[in-house]
Amino acid sequence: MRTPEWVKQIRSEFPALGQVIEGRIPVFLDGPGGSQVPRRVIEAMARAMVEANANTHGAFPTSRRVDAGIMEARRAAADLIGASPEEIVFGPNMTTLTFQISRAIGRRLRPGDEIVVTRLDHDANVAPWLALAEQGAVIRWVDFHVEDGTLDLEGLARVLSERTRVVAVGYASNALGTVNPVRRIVEMAHAVGAWVYVDAVHAAPHLFIDVRELGCDFLVCSAYKFFGPHVGFLYGRMERLRALQPYKVRPAPDHPPEAFETGTQNHEGLAGLTAAVEYLADIGRRFGTPTDPSRRAAIRAAMEKIREHERDLCARLLEGLEELPGVMVYGIRSMARWAERVPTVSFRISGRHPREAAEALGREGIYVWDGNFYAQGVTERLGLEGQGGLVRVGALHYNTLEEIDRLLEALRRLVRERI
Known part of the structure; x- marks a missing residue:
């Protein structure tokens, strides 16, 4: 499975996605903390x-x-x-x-x-x-x-x-x-x-x-x-x-x-x-099938298109994490229950503090969050508030399957180094 062509097209509208930071083109998987913006914004x-x-x-x-x-x-x-x-x-x-x-x-x-x-x-x-x-x-x-x-x-x-x-x-x-x-x-x-x-x-x-x-x-x-x-x-x-x-x-x-x-x-x-x-509506007009000429209908068509791509991103991520020894994913893990989740996935790596894992990924140009994300009730209930919380990967529609693969490869190296 490859990243859809429409995603490749819209990525060119986001100036941040092509920038070079510390010698690397970054992978922005920090979407839950804030998304990148298209040029028109x-x-x-x-x-x-x-x-x-x-x-x-x-x-x-x-x-x-x-x-x-x-x-x-x-x-x-x-x-x-x-x-x-x-x-x-x-x-x-x-x-x-x-x-x-x-x-x-x-x-x-x-x-x-x-x-x-x-x-x-x-x-x-x-x-x-x-x-x-x-x-x-x-x-x-x-x-x-x-x-x-x-x-x-x-x-x-x-x-x-x-x-x-x-x-x-x-x-x-x-x-x-x-x-x-x-x-x-x-x-x-x-x-x-x-x-x-x-x-x-x-x-x-x-x-x-x-x-x-x-x-x-x-x-x-x-x-x-x-x-x-x-x-x-x-x-x-x-x-x-x-x-x-x-x-x-x-x-x-x-x-x-x-x-x-x-x-x-x-x-x-x-x-x-x-x-x-307007950017979202434009996705629906260009790549979806709106039911009428209204902006509202175009937004619906866009979100249907986005949801389809995000499902593939989440499936690739969850499948890859499942194969990694010592990785514990929290929340819904089965893609059969996709209707009950969005492509935000939190986990811990055995023997790795979440901040340590996030810093290691950051050095490879892969941006993820760690901590409690202001959802303190979650990390307290999971017994993780005093242990650094979670590592959170948050995909958005401008992310690609290749970026998920790049993340998984970096995680494999982290796991191997700890074994």
């Missing part, structure tokens, strides 16, 4: 800083361009996840937006109200909710199954009650790659009257997201994980946004989404976000 941001470097709502052309650019970014984000533009709130990143919304929800809580969080989540979808305990909220935890990294849905059912106000859950685990059954979780939470807050940061570059189909109340992303710059956006179902009283300065608009956007936004970053969504 860089150009869009530079153009915004030259042609639309102003603040909003002014009586002059560059300000009007900023207003138009923000509106276009709302449309782009809405098309990416199946929302309406007026339901899109911008902010610096997912973490900041989550603290913003959790504080607003906290204003509605009464002592004894319950918030559900999981041990599978990134801490950005845990810590903001834990902080509400200071206001009298009761925190309920949901565990995950250690053997395959899947959420304990029976445990979720046990903690849900008429006092549950929010269920905070990830769409895909940034540590183990697990895809949670969000629609089912939403149905369970709504059955007791709770709202559902979904962290889709790790899902966005891998899965076609449809907030209407999921039925969630909130969903949040960071663009730098799906080939854009360092900005975040949040979807809030309009009736939920209207029910909240945000923390804001007095002259700011009282209506959503602007009421939730504190301070001046990253306008050039929003231009880059629009370009990143």
